[in-house]
Amino acid sequence: MTWSRATETRAAAILARYPEKRSAVMPLLYLAMAEEGGDLTEDGMRRVAELTGLSAAQVQAVASFYTMYKRDGVGRYLVSVCTSISCMLCGGDEVLDAVADETGVPDGETGEDGLFSVEHVECIGACGGAPAVQVNYELVEGVTPEQARSLCRWLAEQRPETVVGDDLQERFGGQRSFDWGPEEAEGATGPVPAFGPLGTTGERS
Amino acid sequence: MTRILLSRMEAHPSDSHTLARYEATGGYAPLRKALGMAPEDIVAEVKAANLRGRGGASFPCGVKWGFLAPAEPRYLVINADESEPGTFKDRQLLERDPHQLLEGIIISSFALGVHHAFVYVRGEYPRPARRIQAAIDEAYAAGYLGADVAGSGYSLDVTVHLGGGAYICGEETALLNSLEGRRGEPRIKPPFPAVEGLYAKPTIVNNVETISNIPWIVEHGGAAYDAIGPEGSRGTKLFSLSGHVRKPGNYELVMGMSWREMIYDIGGGIRDGNALKAWIPGGASAPWFVEEHLDTPVTIDDIASNLSMIGSGAIVVMDETTCMVKAALRVVRFFSHESCGQCTPCREGTTWLQQVLTRLEAGDGRDIDLDLLLDISDNISPGLAWPPGMTTICPLGPSAVSPITSLAKYFKDEVVAHVHEGGCPLA
Structure with a gap:
């Protein structure tokens, strides 16, 4: 999957901020949440993995460590x-x-x-x-x-x-x-x- | 009144965060001076200043810089993951005078041979992150950042990174793992970050307040900074006062006053005319102080010799109405929640401490509970000494022991009363 063109452009800008792609995982997870109205979905995490060259499991391991990545959904x-x-x-x-x-x-x-x-x-x-x-x-x-x-x-x-x-x-x-x-x-x-x-x-x- | 850090925001509350005000009040002149100096001479000034780190460990900044290995590239990472309960000083520096920090970053990066610096801001601080990012954007536009810093030929980029809600990322190696896009788990040291840090390259990690002092030190010289305050506690320090004081807030102070002055004069005394019961002198990790400490001096070394620590400078005051079991539970709950889970004594121990304190507070405590709490604590921090012994990679686990030893030392009767009266005797 890919995100909307605007979000993909923003993702590219985030990746360019770091010497190594992996460092963009956390900001990209926020971007994935913003794209889905606040929820961090499996599709969202998969796209972050594709963009950073990690496996989906590696991205999930990061997401599950931090309290601000809401994998169980979140209200408006x-x-x-x-x-x-x-x-x-x-x-x-x-x-x-x-x-x-x-x-x-x-x-x-x-x-x-x-x-x-x-x-x-x-x-x-x-x-x-x-x-x-x-x-x-x-x-x-x-x-x-x-x-x-x-x-x-x-x-x-x-x-x-x-x-x-x-x-x-x-x-x-x-x-x-x-x-x-x-x-x-x-x-x-x-x-x-x-x-x-x-x-x-x-x-x- | 000596002012290094808060002078601009106090004199110009409406626009202290802007580049225009920063330049109009002498800002970025220290940078021009620094760019004309040899980098090693800047490091020497910071060493001469005897500036001790303001993040919690009080390690001398210049000495830390001296450990930086020669390999390239090297990185400077600013620790703005301010999360120690009771602490809100870096938030004020980020929001109200971000160019002061940024100029410190640029000077420090030049001194250390760094061409890419990072500011790791805790995720719950979007407004501080917006303010430092806006300052960075202004600095790029004005030529203070980028390929040719102030026409010197030196190049520097600065990136703001937002955390994800994890106290442990304030520990510098956990922070580096997080910045690399990993779980925020502390690394085994050595190697220290100055040798193998971000991307396994030499890295200096410094606190926001520490680096905010650098422009002043470069402008006035290390000796001038070293002339302020008592030996071992040079310069000014920001203290965050909170809890049951009449005048909570951040205060920039020259150290050396007594705790009595700190709480009753600076903090305005205890709310509602109540009596003081105890206070946490340096953030949730620090062992508590009580009345007998009121006339001891507030310096880094005096607090340490009285078996606690200045930590981040967060002072949490508790009055006579405070249930000390509840207070201890609230601090322990924090560390239990924030344990990264790598080390068994911390992961399991903080959970057990929370469970036992929970039943004590609820009135379901047992006679053995205080001994049990101390026994669990001894497994996390052998000997229950200060500074704490460790069975863990980082000091988070031993930090959870501080409220337990404090309870046992000063409030044993109150714990016992919880057991015998089936709940809090103050309720």
Whole structure:
């Protein structure tokens, strides 16, 4: 199989960033996810193998090692709640309960309608603004359980094409780890980290 | 107040991340100076600075550079896989002053004879990755990167690589495996990366904060850096304060103050007027400190002689309402989840530690449980000493032992109470 022409062009650009093709496996796996709306499929992994000269098993071995490659499918909005030590001390567990309750999706699962996946995560480097949440890896800091509920309701009602961290922080956030500086319009178009070279970055919609 | 790392973002919060502001505040002048120096003279300045690595191990940066083998090509890899629970300093440096890091990368690469550098950013940091990539794009356009760096004839490319959500990739050999497109499993050392690193070529792996200091050192000289702070803890250090303090955040500090000053003056004291119970002085891997340590100094060597470590500079403060069994379980759960699975004592041991702590916290603990926790820990880290003994390839397993030995040392009564009262006595 091959991907769309645009995705194949992007894959070639990613391969050109590295001295050895194999190093492109991880970014290409993100590309494969973005192509399939967030899911990492067997076909996707096979294409990554073809492009990098590895076997499908070698690619699968890499994909299964890292938590961000979602081989069991993932919702349109991946809500990750930090419950590591600093966030736990500041109420992260209660935020996780609120998110699970409001979305009806238990920790570690994806809802039947495919709108939300909910997961607890280990430290996401937002301890000064604990407790912290990410939606499609876009960060919001200083979230109360009630704000977390509002965030989930807003996502379900608005269904934004692009999720932008600054926007979430403005609407639902509180204490930040540090001054974020000027607002940024770029954000995630799916449950894959929004990064230009991966083609997963979108302007605010 | 001595400022090396945060001065630009504090003075110019609206645009400290842009090339225009960076150049307007003296940026890339150190690079021009460096390009006129002999590479070995730059290395000598960094050695003279006595800059110790800011990623966790505190290894002297100049000494590490001195180990680089002569084979070609060589690589510089920046470790921006900041994942130690409690740590968020590199995120601020990446987002708010990416050109400071990038200039450090260019100078360091020139000094080390490197023509391709990588920045390995953890996958959960898309915004920091976007900011450093934008800085790189600006630098290419301005001629600070590419085939002819600032008209010197020296060539350098920089590639940003996004991780996949694995703490272990902060360990430098795991990071290199990951960057090669493999599972992030640490390698047996030796050979060290300086001899056989990325693609089995000589490689230096340095932390974001470490390299962000390099432009200042080149501009002012190694001796000027070495004149700041106490011996063994030269320069400034970023500390990430979190947990039950009134003023969490990142603080750039000259070391040498007491822990009392750190927690009560800089951190603003404990929230809600509560009493301090314990704190983690250097990230989740570090053994905990309690009241008796309040008047000991915050330096790399003093923390070590008090049997813990400065680590990444992450200070997690816990007040009197904190259940220490729950806190220990949360730290152990982290290491259990992040164990790569290569070494049996770590893979199985962290799982067992988590299981025993889980039943203790739930009120189903047994009288033998503290001894059992210590016995499991002794199999991961023989002797339960500090610095820790190892039965594993990397220090992740022994890190999971830190909360257990801390519990046994300072909170034994609280553990016993969990058993006898069928749950947390604070609940």
